[in-house]
Amino acid sequence: MARLERRIRDIGGALRRAADLERDGVSARERAALVRDGALVRVRRGWFARAEDWRAWFPEDRHVAAVLAAHRDAATPPLFSHHSAAALLGLPLWRLRAEPVHVISTRCAASGSGIRRHDLRVPRRDLDGVAGVRCTGFERTLLDLARVADEAALVGIADAVLRRAVGAGRGIDPDRVEAWRRGMRERCDDAGGMRGARLLRRVIAFADPRADSVLEGVSRLHFARLGIAVDLQRRVPREDGGHYDVDFELLGLGVLGEADGEAKFTDPGMLGGRTPQEAELRERRRDHWITGSTGRRMIHWGYRDAQSTERFAAMLRAYRIPLPTGRRGAAPTDGTGLLAGPACGRDRASSRTGRRAGSRYARAGAGAAGEPGSDTRGRRTRPRNAHPASTPCARCRRGIVPHRIAPCAPRTSPYAICETPGNRTSIP
Template sequence: MTEILDSYGVFRNGLISAEALRASGMTTYTVHRLTLRGELARVRRGWYVLGKHWTDARPDERYRLCVRATAAEATTELVLSHHSAAVMHGLPLIGPWPATVHALCPDAAGGSSHRLLTSHRNRGDLNPVTIAGVTVTSLTRTVVDMAVGSSFLIGVTMVDHVLHQEAVRRQREKRTGLHGSPPITKDVLLTELDAVQPRVGRRAAERAITFANGLSANAGESLSRVRFEELGFEVPELQVRFVVQGRTYFVDYFWRGVRKIGEFDGALKYSRGEVMAGRDVVGVVMAEKNRENILRPKVISFTRWGWDLAYDARAFAQFLTEQNVPRARRR
């Protein structure tokens, strides 16, 4: 089937329109049968993808397809925002992606929600960008909108991600001497927040932006740090450097007052090419264990945890207490 569809040029970066399927000679009945057999998957009314593409796609990839299909189906050009802009920018989300597509509608009398499209009566974005043929709010505006309208956890996770990526970009530019756009910093985000002037959620956004830290290298590390804050534990230093036998090691968390190292172990790290470097999982795990053995004599204690534990706030609080993680001082 793929060869037949290819010959008619029906693919639109993975998406297939119902109109293109009809033009290729397929009837409604044929499309229905292909869908039942799993050879096609319906993204939304009027848009499909190959079944294997949909089956193999991660939740963020499925939502991205839905966003692109909805934008393509719209009768007027949409400026997508919030979760929809976030997924197009590649921002991480802890929790499920929404079922609807979000767009700015500054001229509307109020925000509205339909089955597939949620519009927001926010100020328009003066600097929208185009990603994969879809117009979305700028990265700065997207992060601010998410910090305003989402939980502290989601806001911190996204701001952490952007600050971390910007730090990586600055390091690369310093090495190469090739400089791009000005970096996105906390001050830049707070300035954008002033420009947006949200009716509600301003203090929540300020809190998330202020708490954020670009030293958090992934969403799991951000999740853990948010849990420390919310559960009343001391927020540790991040990416602290240890030099042992002439070699340098950086640890995720370090509680200096009690000489304690904390490490977040996400399952994803054991499937990423830059971490695996051609090694098998056993080899990577053994390397991590050896690293821990080298660092343990330099501290009083060393604690590890993963996604499931950090996500369950009650279980994580009990775990941190049992591991003697220090409590935060009363503010």
């Protein structure tokens, strides 16, 4: 916690209020010019940071800067929640983009000025704080994020919360892990029919404290979706009598894998006084020793490869790793019981897209490659404002409306166009 407080104080010290800049002789016009030139970054209305500091911050640090600015502007100390609480508590936020500041407010649920307010009741046991900034606790933050976050982000946060609760390393007590899962399931039951409860239960069963980073957690999720059984933190004896801990072993494939973030070769704290070239050479020697001593080849991947399951699968194919051809099955277990439970499916956004595609467009079937209305892979493309026959119109929302095959379309076309005035269009 001391490290978190020091990080938040450092970020807060880099923030500059507009009034402070004016006292230093920077007028409003000069301030606007500095923002246009990229020398100054507007964090929030009336708050700024130097561009050098902003570029050095991780996305979570930038969100913390916005949270601190909102905290200093508030008349009464707000209670931060969701992504804002996660950033304050040091939890990893996968693919964090421009997210508004989240606060709990039982008096006013209106949102605005970069703040999203949530009308939720928070019991006293779920209150926490860092460096004088109030926020929801770890388990409550995970519960709240299940309402709005996708599956990959939730897995990374659940791994971190579980790791904090039971510890890390090889001496993890399975009873403590099960007690944490039981407590989280009770929280889900107490929340009733909250949005995201089913997803959260899957993630609770899937969480593993041995995942050292959010990249490892998301990679685990991709492996489970692809039906590849893995074990975490494979120990390999070292030449000096010690040991190496390899992130992943792909069971039955003779492959070991490392999930490497860019910070491994750029963060001064992780470099330990070495240059990036020295760190890369040291990593290469480590790979050679592991490959020679175990007879298993090493593969590496990073954040870009884990952005989606499809990209992750393409990376594995490039390494000539065979992928199961069946449907996505249950998450594999490693024998310890830590990964027992149903597999996590696609994230919520892609699941919604899939349901729409299955209910409205997939019934039309896919055409052969090169046919009209199909792409180069034979997947049916949907013209603008085109709908299958006898379905509600997506534009006018008037229920079942008369549909007719457009005269310019082939008679075998699966699409029909709503003939309601104002919705008419043609299939190219």
